[in-house]
Amino acid sequence: MSVKIVSVAKALPKYTRNTKDIIPYLDLWLSGQESRFRRKIIKIFENAGVDKRYSIMDAEEVFHKTSFEEKNDIYERETVILAESSLKKSLRKSSLEAKDIDFLITVSCTGIMIPSLDAYLINRLDMKQDTVRLPVTEMGCAAGVSGIIYAKNFLKANPGKRAAVVAVESPTATFQLDDFSMVNMVSAAIFGDGAATVILSSCEEDRGPVIVDEAMYHFYHAEQMMGFKLRNTGLQMILDKSVPETIASHFPAIVHPFLEKNQVQIADVDHLIFHPGGKKIVQTVESLFGSLGKNINDTKEVLRLYGNMSSVTVLYVLQRFLERDIKEGDLGLMLSFGPGFSAQRVLLQW
Structure with a gap:
C-alpha cells in the first residue's frame, strides 16, 4: 500500500x-x-x-x-x-x-x-x-x-x-x-x-507521485531564530539574520543521510521542491544545490510571483511539478524550514 x-x-x-x-x-x-x-x-x-x-x-x-x-x-x-x-x-x-x-x-x-x-x-x-x-x-x-x-x-x-x-x-x-x-x-x-x-x-485507484519517505530535522537550541511574539498590536515577526548561515551549516546533515536511508543520492533526485523563504535563503540553498548540479528555478519563480506565503508557498512549488508531464520513476525532494528551528523533508517518486 x-x-x-x-x-x-x-x-x-x-x-x-x-x-x-x-x-x-x-x-x-x-x-x-x-x-x-x-x-x-x-x-x-x-x-x-x-x-x-x-x-x-x-x-x-x-x-x-x-x-x-x-x-x-x-x-x-x-x-x-x-x-x-x-x-x-x-x-x-x-x-x-x-x-x-x-x-x-x-x-x-x-x-x-x-x-x-x-x-x-x-x-x-x-x-x-x-x-x-x-x-x-x-x-x-x-x-x-x-x-x-x-x-x-x-x-x-x-x-x-x-x-x-x-x-x-x-x-x-x-x-x-x-x-x-x-x-x-x-x-x-x-x-x-x-x-x-x-x-x-491510500486508495489503490488513485494516481499521483508516491511518498517514499518523510522526516523532520530539529536544530537544537534555536528557538529564538524564527517565530512570532504576541503583542497588543498582533503577531510580531521574529527572524534572526543568521538563518541562511545556519541552514547552510546543517545542510549536509539535513539532505544526505535522509537520501542515503532510501538508497539514493542527491544526483538521483530529478526535481527540487523547496520552500522560498526569502531571497537570501533562496540564494544560500541555490548555491548549495548548484554545487551538486541542481537548480531551484521553480522556487525562485514562486517567490517572484507571490512572495513568501509561509506554509503555503512550498505547495505552490509542488503544484508546478504536478502540472507537468513528469516521467515515471523520477524522484522529487520537498524541503522546508520553520520555527523550532526545524527542517521538514519528503521524498517523492512519480
Whole structure:
C-alpha cells in the first residue's frame, strides 16, 4: 500500500499589487524616518526578488493603523473563503467529492481562530460527520510539509482513505505599523498571502507521485531564530539574520543521510521542491544545490510571483511539478524550514 499525492490547487486573495506600486505607500509610511533609512528600506523592497504579491487587505488597509482585533477579524473572514476555494478546486482536479475526504488537516500560523478552520470547512462543504480533524497552528513556514507528513502517516495506517491538507496564510495581517525594525521591514518586503490544498490518498485507484519517505530535522537550541511574539498590536515577526548561515551549516546533515536511508543520492533526485523563504535563503540553498548540479528555478519563480506565503508557498512549488508531464520513476525532494528551528523533508517518486 502506498500513499500518493493526488492533486494540488491554490487560491489567491482578491487584492494584489506589484512591488513597484507599493513603494509610494511605503514612502508615505516612512515619512517620519531619516531619508537614508527610507532609501535603504525601499531598496530592500525593490531587491527582495518579489515582483508581485496578493493580500486579504488592500494597501490602504495594510498601512492604516488597525488593532489586532480588527486585523484578526479580517483574517478569520477571508481565510475561510480562501480555504474553501482551494479545497473545492483540489477536489475537482482529483474528481472527488467533499465526502470522500476522511482526514482534514488545516494549516495556518498568521491569525487565531477557535473553532479552527477545519470546523468551518466541514460545515461549508457538508463533509462527513466522522471526518478526523487536525489543526496545525504553530509550525510556521514548515507546516505545509508537516501537514503532508501527518497526512501520510494517517493514510499509511488507514488503507483506502483520503486526506486533505489545507494551508492558508496571511502574513499581511501580522504587519506592525509602529515597528521600524529591520525584521519588520524585511518581513514586509518578502511576504504575501495565499492558500493551497493538497489531496493525498491510500486508495489503490488513485494516481499521483508516491511518498517514499518523510522526516523532520530539529536544530537544537534555536528557538529564538524564527517565530512570532504576541503583542497588543498582533503577531510580531521574529527572524534572526543568521538563518541562511545556519541552514547552510546543517545542510549536509539535513539532505544526505535522509537520501542515503532510501538508497539514493542527491544526483538521483530529478526535481527540487523547496520552500522560498526569502531571497537570501533562496540564494544560500541555490548555491548549495548548484554545487551538486541542481537548480531551484521553480522556487525562485514562486517567490517572484507571490512572495513568501509561509506554509503555503512550498505547495505552490509542488503544484508546478504536478502540472507537468513528469516521467515515471523520477524522484522529487520537498524541503522546508520553520520555527523550532526545524527542517521538514519528503521524498517523492512519480
